[in-house]
Structures are given as C-alpha cells and as structure tokens.
Amino acid sequence: MSSKFKILIIFLFIAMCCASYREQYRVPHEFSQNWETYIFKDKEYLIQNLPVNWENAKILCQGHHNGNLATLDTKEKSDFLAEALSESQLEIDAVWVGARRESSEDPEGYRWSRGSELRRTAADILKNEKDENAVRHYPLWLNRTHVPVPEGGADCVALERVQHDKPVFLDLSCQLERPFVCERDAKQDVAVQEVRTVRCRTGLYHVYDGRLNWHQAAxxxxxxxxxxxxxxxxxxxxxxxLSMLKARPSIESAWVGAKGNLGHWTWIDSGLSIFQMTTYTDMMSDIWPPMRDRSTIKQSGCLQLDRHTTNDPVFLEARCERRMQFICYKNLTGVPGMRRPIPIPSDDNYYYILVRQLYYWQHAYENCLKLNGTLASIDSNEILVQLLLVMGENKDEPVEHIWISGRLNMTKDPNSDLVTYAWQNPITGKRIPDSKSEGEAMFASFLPPWLDEEFSMDNPCLNLDRQDHLNGLVYGMSCDTPQYSICMIEKTPTKTGSKENLIEGNYST
Structure with missing residues (x-):
C-alpha cells in the first residue's frame, strides 16, 4: 500500500470521526466567555449569558445581535436548543425565548413574536419530570399548578431542561432577569462614538454618533x-x-427611549406614558411633552429628539428602521427607576428575603435575627415551594444552595453506646422529621426531601438545594461553608410597615 493511499485513508477516518462527533454533540459555531452560537437549518441561535428582563432581552436580540428572541415553534427546534444548553460551557438554568402573552386574561394566550400560537393546555403540562414518555410531547410546560402566581403575572416564556437535555417551557414574571437566546441570519457591525455628555436630573445623558436603527440604539x-x-x-x-447643536458635525435628530403601539406611547425604561406628568416635570400638562404636532400624533413608531425644525427641541415620531444618532441615560443615584419594582416574595404569613452575601451558617442565622426575622424553616410543603421560587425566580441569577434553620444533635446511650442523630430547629426547639426516624416520619405532617445519606457531625448545619426548578433536596453541610441564605420575616402589624426597607434579591447588612 502506497504512502499516499495510507494518508488518504487516515484523512477520511479523521473526517468521519469529526462528522460523527458533531452528529452526537451540539458543538458551538462560535463562542466566548459569555455567549455561544449554534447553527440549525440555516438559522444561527446565540445563547447570551447576560441576565436581563424579557423586554431587554428582546431589545438586545433586535438591536445588538440583529435578530429576534428565538422562536421555538417546532419540537425539532426546542430539542436542538435544549441539547445545546446541555452541552454548553455556560452555566445556565433557564433562558428567555420569544413568546409571551399580554396578561392572564389575554384571549390569544402565549404567542411567538411572529404571531403564531404557543399552545398551553392541560395536556401540555408535564406531570412528572422523570416521565420519559412525556418529554416526547410538544409543547411541554413545567407543572406550576400549585405554585402561587407572582404579583404582576407570569406572562413571559423561558426554556428550561428536564432529564438533562429535554426541553420544557416555563412561564415567568417578565421582570425577572435571565439569560436569553436570539435567532438571526447575520451580524452587522456599525462604528459608534460618544460625542457629548450632559449632566441633568440625577444622572448623565450620553450623546452618540453612529447611525443605528432604534432597536440597535436601545x-x-x-x-x-x-x-x-x-x-x-x-x-x-x-x-x-444645545449639546446636539454644538457637536461636530451637528446632530439634528437622535433616538430616545420611547415607542408607540396602537396610539400608546411609552418610555421603555419605566413603562409610563410619555404624556404622564411626573414629580419633576417642569411644564404644564397641556404642553408636555413638546411634540412637533400634537394634533396628528402617529399611532406607532419610535421617538426621536429633533432640534432642526424649531428653536426649542421637540419630540418627533419616526419609523424605527431609520438610522440616526442616539442618546443613552445613566442614573447615578442608585435610586430605582419609576418602573414598579418586583414585589417582595411573600405568602399569607411571611416575607422571604434572599440574602446575597456569603455567610457561614451561624452568621446567616444571626443576620436574619438582625432583620427581625429568622433563618428559613421548611415546616411545610408550601414554605418549601416558596423558598424554591425565591431561589429560582428572584430578580437576579438563580441560586442553587442556601442555609436553612437546622442543626444536627448527637446523643449516645451510656449503657449500649448506641449513637443516634436528630435534626433540630434552633428557632422553635422542635425536632425536624427525617426518614431515618421511622416512627416520627410516619406521623409527621410534612417530611422534608432528604438526601439519602448517613448523618454525620462533620456536616451538622442544614442546607437546601434547588434541583431542576421546583424540586428541593435537604442535607447537612459543614457549618463554615460560605453560601447564601433566606430570611423569613413574619407579617405582623409592627413589621409590615418596614416593607419598603426590604430589597428583594440583594439584601445585605
């Protein structure tokens, strides 16, 4: 056999192996530390590990990535993306996709951005996450039948995985911040340069030269x-x-952050109408906002600031596809914007505060006492679900592990040297039922979801894990492990008045 023929055989073997490898695994087309792209049937899907709310995910897909939030309107597409997420180097639980509804009363239900329906009936609900037959169904939704609906609704759709690489849709509050997936055909790069900075109100306005459409600018x-x-x-x-006039070259028109839809013009950062007066508006309501022609305001489009048609600058409607300069705004005070904040998670009895500081168990326990609360106790399935919701559906990134209230006690029978272990809630002094205490477990009204392991004084502090989305797992950990915690603050007349001092998702002391 000639050497050339041997080389050809080796080359063909390597090519076959590479092809087989790509057929078995979802390999990124391009990737960086924060994003990966995958190719599927002439579409490029970009997974961006940047937690933002659903509306900002839509903006980023349209303007920054020149695409749209992904439309997974077939089982093939959703299977592909779930497999890609399972192979991804990015640590992601759920990603925003391009479906939502207006509200729970919306007669059209969940729809993709192109208008097609994303069905959600009783037959589409996953009854058991371990059911291998159910995951062949499309569309498949996570079972949230007994999960309390968040204030403001759960109107936006994310994709999550069960059984490692099987897709399941999940309805979440649109204000939660999650990574997202864009679908696009091609990229387009535009040079952008900052030309002016204007300080006004409580922040800075940055004027940019670089002709982008409204979505790209946003x-x-x-x-x-x-x-x-x-x-x-x-x-x-x-x-x-004045700043636009003195820029070189001068800027006549620039995009600002408002859009119109069916006659409703709103600011995208606050959700408020541009015609709504605020505490700092310095003009009368009949002349604010200064539109170029208030008598013939267009029904839809995007808003620009125009200074060349009048002496004073005015707002002017325009097609969102037009390319022009734009203005960004940065709030410097740290004061939340006008958009209604995400409500503090609560039930009839407690507020649930996620403490995003890495504490040892004892420090977490004492920190909750300082907040006039207690380290979370899982005394019922309802409380367990609330804790898992706070971990998985908080404003920022999902949390996998938290400290909860529980310490392990060891007793030794002096006669038989028999050693027994029991978990105790230090807040109530009561024993926490576990599966190893058969008699107690039989009569317990609620049994936490314990990890099947032997108890040890090496791991005497109680930890709660979030498995999948609403599946919990309880086990002991070394008390000097730094991790997050959740405080439960009782709803009483003396404490509800301090609700405004609680900041969901980022509490620290």
Missing part, C-alpha cells in the same frame, strides 16, 4: 448598562438640544 445602551434616554423635563430637553 440594545447599545443596555450593553453599556444604560437605557435609551427618558427625558422628563424641558430643562434637560434644552440642554440636550
């Missing part, structure tokens, strides 16, 4: 940790108009 601002500008006073409007 996405650029989000990537820079800002928002397309919300301008609420005539004073700021005039300062920006």
């Amino acid at each position: 996405a650029f601002c989000v990537v820079k940790k800002m928002s397309l500008a919300n301008i609420g006073t005539m004073r700021c409007l005039r300062k920006l108009g």
